[in-house]
Structures are given as C-alpha cells and as structure tokens.
Amino acid sequence: QQQVKQSPQSLIVQKGGISIINCAYENTAFDYFPWYQQFPGKGPALLIAIRPDVSEKKEGRFTISFNKSAKQFSLHIMDSQPGDSATYFCAASMRLTGANNLFFGTGTRLTVIP
Amino acid sequence: DGGITQSPKYLFRKEGQNVTLSCEQNLNHDAMYWYRQDPGQGLRLIYYSQIVNDFQKGDIAEGYSVSREKKESFPLTVTSAQKNPTAFYLCASVSLSYGYTFGSGTRLTVV
Numbered sequence: 001q002q003q004v005k006q007s008p009q010s011l012i013v014q015k016g017g018i019s020i021i022n023c024a025y026e027n028t029a030f031d032y033f034p035w036y037q038q039f040p041g042k043g044p045a046l047l048i049a050i051r052p053d054v055s056e057k058k059e060g061r062f063t064i065s066f067n068k069s070a071k072q073f074s075l076h077i078m079d080s081q082p083g084d085s086a087t088y089f090c091a092a093s094m095r096l097t098g099a100n101n102l103f104f105g106t107g108t109r110l111t112v113i114p
Numbered sequence: 115d116g117g118i119t120q121s122p123k124y125l126f127r128k129e130g131q132n133v134t135l136s137c138e139q140n141l142n143h144d145a146m147y148w149y150r151q152d153p154g155q156g157l158r159l160i161y162y163s164q165i166v167n168d169f170q171k172g173d174i175a176e177g178y179s180v181s182r183e184k185k186e187s188f189p190l191t192v193t194s195a196q197k198n199p200t201a202f203y204l205c206a207s208v209s210l211s212y213g214y215t216f217g218s219g220t221r222l223t224v225v
Binding site: 006009034036041042043044045046049089095100101102104105106107 | 145147154155156157159162164204206208210213214216217219221
C-alpha cells in the first residue's frame with residue numbers, strides 16, 4: 001500500500017512557468033515532509049522540507065504548501081528553468097518518534113522546455 | 115556524494131550468480147538503508163539497519179541479504195533467488211538531525 005501518493009507522474013513546463021507537484025498521505029502520525037530532487041544516474045538530494053505546524057515554506061524558487069486538514073502537500077517551482085529538469089519525490093516520516101523510515105511517493109519526472 | 119560512496123557504478127550479473135554492492139559512509143550516521151528504484155515505481159525499501167550488527171527487512175527483501183559488521187559499511191548481496199534484479203540500487207546514510215544522504219547508486223543489469 002502506497003503511504004504517500006504523488007501526481008502527476010510526468011510534467012512538461014515551459015521555461016519561466018510554474019511547476020506544481022502534488023502529494024497526499026493518510027497517516028496522521030507523519031510529522032516531516034521532505035522533497036527530493038534526482039538527476040539521471042544520481043541519488044536523490046534533499047531539496048526542501050516542511051513540518052505540519054507551518055502551512056508554507058519557501059526557499060528561493062521552491063515552495064512547499066501544506067494543508068494539514070486535507071492531508072496534502074505540494075511543491076511549487078516558480079520561474080522553472082531547464083536545469084530544474086529532474087525527477088522529484090515527495091516523502092513523509094515520523095521523525096519526532098525517532099523513526100527514520102521515509103515513505104516515498106512514486107516520483108514526478110519534470111521536463112522544462114527552453 | 116556527501117560522504118557516502120557506492121560501488122561499483124555499473125554491475126553486470128549472469129543468471130544464477132550472486133553479486134555484492136558496496137556502500138560506505140564516513141558521516142558517523144548510525145542508520146543505513148538500501149532502496150531499489152525502478153521506472154515509475156519510486157524507491158522501494160529492501161533492508162535497513164539502525165545500528166551495527168542489527169538489520170530489518172523492508173518491503174521487498176526477498177532475494178537480497180545484508181550485513182552490518184561496521185558502522186561505516188552496509189553491503190547488499192543480490193542472490194540468485196532474486197528473479198528480476200535489473201534495477202538502480204540506492205544506499206542512504208541516515209541521521210535524525212540531518213535526514214537522508216544518498217549515494218550515487220549502482221545500476222545492476224542481468225546479462
């Protein structure tokens with residue numbers, strides 16, 4: 001059973017546009033929601049993360065929006081650039097309980113067209 | 115790769131052969147994880163270890179084995195019992211403070 005559901009599976013955006021990737025979860029015990037960026041042939045790297053006590057976190061062109069009541073969170077990439085073309089994974093875990101296990105979404109392949 | 119090294123980068127396995135993937139970290143993290151990545155399926159957990167000499171099965175442990183004799187090392191063996199081993203394998207070193215640090219992966223192909 002997929003603990004974190006991610007959509008869309010693939011996304012094509014024009015340069016300068018906004019890329020939006022959505023994730024949903026069921027387990028209300030999750031307390032940490034990171035996003036990872038993966039380039040071909042490389043391991044995922046942490047991009048940005050949020051805790052459920054805030055509704056939004058912004059780092060540069062990347063923003064996480066978090067809706068606790070709907071159990072949904074999303075990644076927004078503003079002014080998308082060709083260098084942003086990669087696969088993005090959302091994830092969730094119960095860090096406050098000391099549990100390391102991350103539950104990953106299935107990934108979104110983003111292509112930014114020049 | 116942030117202090118975590120996977121080798122080799124590419125590996126070819128013949129039918130019926132066991133192969134071992136290496137994962138070494140110098141981050142002093144207690145926990146280490148192995149994931150398998152297939153197109154369209156995200157990252158699936160194979161095995162993980164929270165401490166030396168202890169490890170647990172993940173969601174797809176069948177056909178794989180691990181050991182954790184040293185804090186720095188967590189090798190994964192893909193046995194002949196794994197019928198579809200062709201995939202990209204990722205190792206991660208984990209701490210509660212810093213989260214997951216992934217290696218660059220090993221691409222295993224059956225020939």
